[in-house]
Amino acid sequence: MSMSIPNKAQFDDEKLKEIYRTMWKIRFFDEKVDQFFARGMIHGTTHLAVGQEATAAGSGAVLKKTDWITATHRGHGQTIAKGTDVKPMMAELFGRQTGTNKGKGGSMHIAELEVGNLGANAIVGGGYAIAAGAALTSKMKKEGKVVLCYAGDGSTNEGSFHEALNLASIWDLPVVYFIENNLYGMSGSQKEMMRVDRISKRAGSYGIPGITINGNDVFEVMDATYEAVERARRGEGPTLIEALTYRWKGHSKSDAKKYRTKEEEQEWRSQRDPIKLAQERMIEAGIFTQEEADAIRDHAYQEIEEAVQFAEESPITEPSELYTDVYAE
């Protein structure tokens, strides 16, 4: 076992390659979804995380399968990183019986409790207290599980953020609040919507550690999340991580992006592409060659193609499903 890039989780080179591949899977999945929406093959709406692959892949990698996440409306990447197969995910977006949620949730509600995903939440800030509750179960049942709650910068202005972080703090709950700060809550920039320059400063209100990291550096994401998760697992309570990143696409499918400049977008795409940054670092460290990196990328693409085929060949959700699952028997 070689560890060519030192990291706190002690991941070897093979594991780093896997994380690299996860980033490509996330990008290809969301790019594919983008195309399908453009062509009218998927209906409803969707929120893409292209450009934010490192936050999901890096943080998801340090969790155990038995740990929990709560995902956001921009949650495809978080879901993939936690271990849900892309086939039922794509089938869900296509509204198929084989979807993760039998086609009844769609893009914003993908859940798979078997792999520790408590589901994506389309209410901004909706995951904060739910994550605290899952952490409370872990604490009361002494399960040793940690909950990673993904959220966006805009959601930290919700009352639920304050109530849940305070509660998680006073009860020392094993939960990590992971804020993907992509600078905009829909059209509202962080500068316009809050006076603090660092969201991590808000941790001070709850007496918990707060840290701001480069969310486009997958290794930094891994290290910061690992420390927070281990702290939670030791029973020392929550941490607030603010990971700076950028969504390349609009907020949802109908976004003209008038609130930001082309130059800004171009700068993030060309200078701070999280996949490119990881690839350069891994080639430099001798983990793989360019050819090997390309092969991993192509393999990830193939996996998404297979997911599309699976979705297209799956039966649409049965009409009788309209009435099922409203109540547990």
Added chain:
Amino acid sequence: MREITYLEAVREALSEQMRENPDVFLMGEDIGVYGGAFGVTRGMIEEFGPERIRNTPISEAAISGTAVGAAMTGMRPVFELQFSDFITIALDNIINQAAKIRYMYGGKAKVPLVMRTPGGSGTGAAAQHSQSLENLTAHIPGLKVVQPATAYDAKGLLHAAIEDDNPVMFYEHKLCYKTKGDVPEGKYVIPLGVADIKREGTDITVVATGIMVHRALEAAGILAEKGISIEVVDPRTLVPLDKETIVQSVMKTGRAIVVTEAVKRSGFSAELAAVIAESESFDFLDHPIVRLAGKEVPIPYQPELEKRAVPQVEDIVAAAEEVMHNV
């Protein structure tokens, strides 16, 4: 059988469930050594400790949301809102999360939680502590809604609510807390969705909920002396609703008065009236359905005004006489 209060009956069900199942725990404001705003949980922290009687900050959104997360992952949380009016702060977690998670996830999760909260007027607590908002939750698919009127029902229904695998909204009534009734010792379960005929009669069916069950029974006593025989039907649970018992009763009596404390406009009284009107019992009606419900005003502080804002015994008596004389 021994008599205990409604409040003690609620506490007994909570304690019996907690002794039986380690996954059951309580959350709420001041439910620890204080014993809860109305004293329902008094003495429980001494028996079960602070890990299971979890005193929370004043954070209804966090309490309700934490309950959702805990319920999804294997616990059976019961949380208390000090006054049912405060549900507005918790509603996102109730309406958008608890009620929908199972369906949204294609049946791959369950949310077995209970929200307990006292509703209703009559204590002089004014507009923000006296409402009857149960219809906010009865409207939402995925939730069950319980509204016990008696000590016996409170205990048996709360056992059922905690053992149910769905989110259950359990509306207690402040004025019921001190009422006494025969309550068996030990656990018994009253299934959700079964109405109770609290008094049998032949002339008019009075469908009443919550505190209005007591007022309907009192009115029935007065009306009996005037030769009018009232059947009092208590649905006990709004969701699921035992339509069959209501419809059968109306087919027998041919007359129906619906009584709720909640505001008349868009209130649950409209649902109850519609159940009768849409059913086969419609053809048996000798008189239009009468609805007695809260006036379309906030609950006022001044005692006389407060009384006038919701149906009283004399209102039910008058309505019943009117219905009979109009035949």
